[in-house]
Amino acid sequence: MVLYLQEFAVPNGTPLRMTELTDFPTKPNLNVETPPSPVDSVEQSAAIADAKAHRLRTLVILSLLMAFASISTDLYLPALPGMAESLHADAGTLEYTISGYLVGFSLGQLVWGPIGDRFGRKLPISAGLLLFVLGSAGCALSTDAHTMIMWRAFQAVGACASVVLARAMVRDLYTGVRSAQMMSTLITVMAIAPLIGPSVGGVILHLASWRAIFWTLVGVGLFTLLALTVLPETLPRERRNHEPLRQAFVAYGTLLRSWRLLGYAGAGGFFYGGIYAYIAGTPFAFITYHHVSPQGYGLLFAAGIVGIMVTNQLNARYVRHWGSDNIMCAGAVAAASSGVAVALSSLTDFGGVAGLVAPLFVFVSLNGFIVANSIAGAMGIFPTRTGAVSALIGSIQYGTGIAGSAVVGALANGSPFPMGLVIALMGIGSAVSALVLKNLSRGSKHSVH
Numbered sequence: 499m500v501l502y503l504q505e506f507a508v509p510n511g512t513p514l515r516m517t518e519l520t521d522f523p524t525k526p527n528l529n530v531e532t533p534p535s536p537v538d539s540v541e542q543s544a545a546i547a548d549a550k551a552h553r554l555r556t557l558v559i560l561s562l563l564m565a566f567a568s569i570s571t572d573l574y575l576p577a578l579p580g581m582a583e584s585l586h587a588d589a590g591t592l593e594y595t596i597s598g599y600l601v602g603f604s605l606g607q608l609v610w611g612p613i614g615d616r617f618g619r620k621l622p623i624s625a626g627l628l629l630f631v632l633g634s635a636g637c638a639l640s641t642d643a644h645t646m647i648m649w650r651a652f653q654a655v656g657a658c659a660s661v662v663l664a665r666a667m668v669r670d671l672y673t674g675v676r677s678a679q680m681m682s683t684l685i686t687v688m689a690i691a692p693l694i695g696p697s698v699g700g701v702i703l704h705l706a707s708w709r710a711i712f713w714t715l716v717g718v719g720l721f722t723l724l725a726l727t728v729l730p731e732t733l734p735r736e737r738r739n740h741e742p743l744r745q746a747f748v749a750y751g752t753l754l755r756s757w758r759l760l761g762y763a764g765a766g767g768f769f770y771g772g773i774y775a776y777i778a779g780t781p782f783a784f785i786t787y788h789h790v791s792p793q794g795y796g797l798l799f800a801a802g803i804v805g806i807m808v809t810n811q812l813n814a815r816y817v818r819h820w821g822s823d824n825i826m827c828a829g830a831v832a833a834a835s836s837g838v839a840v841a842l843s844s845l846t847d848f849g850g851v852a853g854l855v856a857p858l859f860v861f862v863s864l865n866g867f868i869v870a871n872s873i874a875g876a877m878g879i880f881p882t883r884t885g886a887v888s889a890l891i892g893s894i895q896y897g898t899g900i901a902g903s904a905v906v907g908a909l910a911n912g913s914p915f916p917m918g919l920v921i922a923l924m925g926i927g928s929a930v931s932a933l934v935l936k937n938l939s940r941g942s943k944h945s946v947h
Contacts (some may be wrong), residue, residue, distance in 0.1 A: 501688045503691075509928070513644020518571070522762075523699055534536060539646050545624040552757075555728065556671075556729065556800050557683065557684070557726065557904070559668060559715065559722075559725050559728070559729055560664050560668065560684055561684050562722055562725065563623065563660040563661065563662050563663075563664035563722065563726075564660070564664045564665070564684055564685075564794055564908055565690075565691040566630070566657040566658075566660045566661055566722075567603065567657065567658070567661050568691035568695060568902070569691050569718065570630075570634075570653060570654070570657050570715065571596060571597065571599060571695075571713055571717070572691060572695025572696055572699070572874075573695045573698060573699040573702075573714065573715065574699055574708065574711045574712070574841075574929055575695075575696050576696055576699045576700045576703055577699060577703050577711055578592050578707035580703065580707075580708050581595075581646070581708050581788045582643075584707075584708065585641070585642055585643045585646060586642070586643075586852045586863070587642070587643035587899045592643060592646075592848065593642075594643075594647050595646055595647050595650045595667070597652075597742040597900070598648075598651045598652075599650045599651060599653065599654040600654070600868055600896055600899065600900050601651065601654075601679055601900065602649055602650070602651035602652065602654030602655045602658075603652070603654040603655075603657065603658045603661075604658075604892075604894065604896035604897050604900065605655075605664045605856040605897055606654060606655035606656075606658040606659070606892050607658045607661070607888075607889040607890075607892040607893045607896075608747075608750070608889050608890065609655075609889075610622055610626060610658060610659040610885070610889060611666075611885040611886040611888055611889025611890055612743055612746035612749075612883075612888065612889070613743065613885070613886070614662070614663045614666055614733070614885035614889075615666075615733075615738060615739040615746065615882070615883055615884070615885035616657075616738060616739055616740070616741075616743055616746060617738070618731050618733045618734075618738060618803035619663045619666060619667050619670070619731060619732055619733050619885075620729065620731050621724060622783075623658055623659055623660055623663050623664075623738050624723060624726060625659065626655075626656045626657070626663075626714045627656065627659070627660060627662055627720075627722055627726070628655045628719075628721050628723070629652065629653075629655060629656025629659075630656030630660075630715075630719045631656075631716050631719040631720060631723075631821045632652070632656070633649050633650070633652040633653030633655075633656055633657075634649075634653055634713075634715040634716045634718050634719060635711040635712070635713075635717075636648075636651045636652065636653070637650060637651035637653060638709045638710075638712035638713050638716070638900050639709075643848045653715075654795070656719075658892070659858075660722070661892065662885070662889045662892050663885060663888070664684075664865030665681070665877070666732075666733075666877070666884045666885045666888045667729075667732045667733075667889040668680050668681055668684065668874075669874070669877040669878070669881075669884045669888070670732035670733050671732055673878070677874040677877070677878070679813075679814040679817055679818070680814075681760050681870035681871075681874050682810040682813040682814035682817070682866060683813065683814050683875055684809070684871040685806070685810045685865075685866070685869065685870055686806075686807045686810040686811055686814075686866075693833060696796075699711055699853065702714060702736075704761075710942075719939040737882070738946060739882055739883060746883075746886065749883065749886065750886065750890060753880065753883070753886065753887060754890075756880075757880060757935075757938060758876075758879050758935065758938070758939070759876050759879050759880070759887065759890075760877075760892070760931075761931050761932070761938070762872045762873075762879075762935065763872070763876060763890070763891055763894045763895075763931075763937025764829075764874035764927065764928065764930075764931025764932075764935075765826055765868060765872045765894055765928050765931040765935065766868060766869050766872030766873065766876075766891065766894075767891075767894040767895050767897070767898040767928075767931075768899050768924045768925070768926075768927030768931060769830065769833055769864075769865070769868045769869065769872075769899060769924065769925070769928040770869075770895040770896070770899045770902070771898035771901060771920070771924040771926035771927070772833065772837060772856045772861065772901055772902060772904040772920065772921040772925050772928070772929060773862065773865065773899065773902075774861060774898075774899035774900065774902040774907045775903060775905070775917055775921050775924065776802075776858060776861070776903040776917070776921060778902070778903035778906045778907065778917070779801060779906045779914060779916065779917025779918075779920075780795070780798075780799070780858070780917070781795065782910075782914070782917075783844070783854065783885065783914035783917055784798060784851065784854075787913065787914055788850065788851040788854070790851060798855060801859060802862040802863065803856070805859055805862060805863030805866075806862060806863055806865045807864055807866075808863065808866070809829075809865065809866025809867055810862050810863060810865070810866035810867065810870060811866070812867075813825060813866050813867055813870060817871070822871040822874055822875055823871065823935070823936060823939065824877060824936075825867050825871055826867060826868055826871035826872055826875070826932055827867075827932040827933060827935075827936050828867065829864045829867025829871075829932075830864075830868055830928040830929040830932035830933075831929045831933070832860070832864055832867075833864045833868065833925040833928050833929065834926045834929035835862055835925075836858075836860040836861040836864070836925065837857075837861055837918075837921045837922040837923075837924065837925025837926065838922045838925070838926075839856075839857035839860075840854065840857045840858055840861060840917075840918045840921050840922060841915070841918035841919050841921065841922035842918075843857060843918065844913065844914035844917065844918030844919075845915050845918065849866075854914060854918075858921075861921060861925065868928065868932075872891070873888070873891055876891050877891075899925070902920055902924055903939060905920050906920050
């Protein structure tokens, strides 16, 4: 790629677009955002106008699409013990329904990204929703654990189309700091899903069997498919990537050679690794080690989600003034500091449960300053490949998440320290990525001027 677009603020506060050289000066036609044709301008303007005129509707539907990652798992968590009994499997085997879902979700994004750049956003999302519906029905009809695991992976491949292409739709409709603001708002809204998901699942389980939860997901998928019809196509034909899909998949290598994209991916990806270490380690750290009740653990987990919602709203409010990269960098450095505090607290048991809760709350809450800005920044580098970039970023995030949770399990020694150590290392990795990205970006600006 030759050019990327970044917003600067001129003295009167009006955003000014400038083009700068990036790291592929020898390929001038590969990823340049060409000026839109008259037809493209009309179609794109119509989509943007519709989104502005129906902002709440657009926000709700995009949030629903992005929430599929959470509702597909959080809803059935209370049913795991009953599922194990019904399917004649042990708890450990049933936990593979979660890891199988994460693997399918991580790899599936790499497929849907280029397809979304080639065929537009709505058609691939619709296809993914149909796969999700089929996978959910398969889960509801499963008679053994291995079949359930297979259908969960299938369900994930369909669900991830909604998430990866909803992020791309945000970039289609909004640019620069407005994209980061919208991403923060969406993450705030979708954070409601893990807050209420287990409770809703518990209500369904109280009224019916665990299979009813997956039939409910079938209904959610069909409702979302219907709701999608009122959204305009955000990627007109003239702006689509018309190269063969095989070449589009090969182009992932080009994306991975961009140091800027790797910087954003590292900042968000390492942080995700810490988040998943938190998810994997805190049930044992709080309930088993510090003897917190399950209900108390639920409140602590909910407090972290509220923290994420608050920081996302703060990010949306101040990103135009401070800049998305600056906020992301500050958040990553704070994540490293709080991660080290978690490691020290878990090693020394300083402060007891409160000494562990406080730095963990800070670490988790920093999500709002890191994730949205890293996604928005990465998708702004390759404007003609936003679907592929969104897929790659999402896959990296889930990949590091799987790695983070797996390392916590592998290092388990009866104390919270393995969790604290992984969170600290992931936080430091996020900070190093963000700082290197910021320094190299500053160097590129100086070389241009």
